Amino acid sequence: MDWLNRASCKDLDNNIFINPNRKKYDDRTIWNANITCKNCPVNLDCLTYALDNDLEYGLYALPERVRRRIRKKVDRVDYLKKSYKTLAVMEPKFDKKGKLVNKRCLRCNRFVKGFSKDNSNWGGFNHICISCYLETKDKKRIDKLLDRDKASQSMPVFDSYGKLVSKKCTKCWKRQSLNDFSNRPAGIGGKTSWCKSCTRDNLKKWLAQKNK
Numbered sequence: 001m002d003w004l005n006r007a008s009c010k011d012l013d014n015n016i017f018i019n020p021n022r023k024k025y026d027d028r029t030i031w032n033a034n035i036t037c038k039n040c041p042v043n044l045d046c047l048t049y050a051l052d053n054d055l056e057y058g059l060y061a062l063p064e065r066v067r068r069r070i071r072k073k074v075d076r077v078d079y080l081k082k083s084y085k086t087l088a089v090m091e092p093k094f095d096k097k098g099k100l101v102n103k104r105c106l107r108c109n110r111f112v113k114g115f116s117k118d119n120s121n122w123g124g125f126n127h128i129c130i131s132c133y134l135e136t137k138d139k140k141r142i143d144k145l146l147d148r149d150k151a152s153q154s155m156p157v158f159d160s161y162g163k164l165v166s167k168k169c170t171k172c173w174k175r176q177s178l179n180d181f182s183n184r185p186a187g188i189g190g191k192t193s194w195c196k197s198c199t200r201d202n203l204k205k206w207l208a209q210k211n212k
Contacts, residue, residue, distance in 0.1 A: 001049070008040040009033075018058040022119060026098030031123040037061045038084045044077060051076075064120035066146055086151045087122055100125065106151040107132035107142075109188055110158055127151075156188050164189025171198035 004010065009017060016025055016033045037043050043061040050060035051071060057064060062083055070079050091111075092103035100123070102111045107128040114130040121127055128142060136142050145151065155175075156167035166177050171194040181191035182199065192199065 001045075003042040003045040006042050007046065008036050012036070017060075022124060026094075027092075027100040027124065028094040028098035031092055031094075031100075033059055034063070034087060034122055038087060043080060047076060047080065063122055065118070065143065066122070069146070082150075083146070085153060086127075086146060089151050089153060089155055090122065090127075091155070092123060104155070105129040105132055106145055107136070109152055109154075109156050110162075152188055154188055154193060158189070164191060167191070169193070169195035169198055171195070171202070 012033075016022065016029060022030055037046070037059055040046070040061070047061035047067070047070070049055075050058065050067065060067065061080065062070070066083055070076060086106070089106065090103045093101045093111075095101050100115070102113050103115065103123075103125070104111055105115075105128050108131070110129075112129045112131070115125040115128075116130060116133070117124060118126045126133065127146060128136075133139075133142065154167040154170055157165045159165050164178050166175055167181070167189065168175050169181075174195070176195050178189070178191065180195045180197070181187075181189075182196055183190060184192045187193060194202070
């Protein structure tokens with residue numbers, strides 16, 4: 001396996017990736033292990049090795065809870081890219097000692113403190129907050145959020161009262177304020193996914209094609 005010599009983790013403590021409990025590592029260190037895999041030039045080789053050899057534990061480019069969904073996927077490169085986009089959405093914050101302060105819940109899209117430990121998931125924590133977990137009746141569906149129920153890429157920010165402050169337009173990918181989006185009750189923060197500018201531009205293009 002020549003690709004091992006090009007792996008980003010070759011000079012790191014392998015226990016960060018394969019230790020079953022990782023109790024001696026702080027939250028930031030465990031999270032950085034995920035980032036190491038994301039930026040690794042041979043993460044596809046690593047993932048393929050884990051799947052071909054049916055390795056159940058160890059990061060191997062993706063956490064177990066995420067990787068177990070890829071067995072039936074044909075395009076592994078595309079799956080890696082989509083999974084790493086989900087990783088970027090969480091935006092965890094740590095204190096000086098490396099302990100997790102908060103991160104974005106993939107269910108309610110808010111930055112919260114309460115997450116249960118889960119060493120088979122991103123950064124060693126569950127991907128949805130405890131409140132969302134308790135409110136979800138279908139517990140089996142929770143684990144499918146990273147697969148079928150795609151996490152929002154808009155990365156919204158709310159104030160202390162739960163009101164939307166800003167989010168990324170999923171068309172131009174620019175972060176914009178609340179007033180730059182049209183109202184949509186079913187949307188995150190009660191707003192559309194595309195900003196007003198992108199919506200107008202898209203409408204103009206559609207009308208131009210229709211009138212040809």
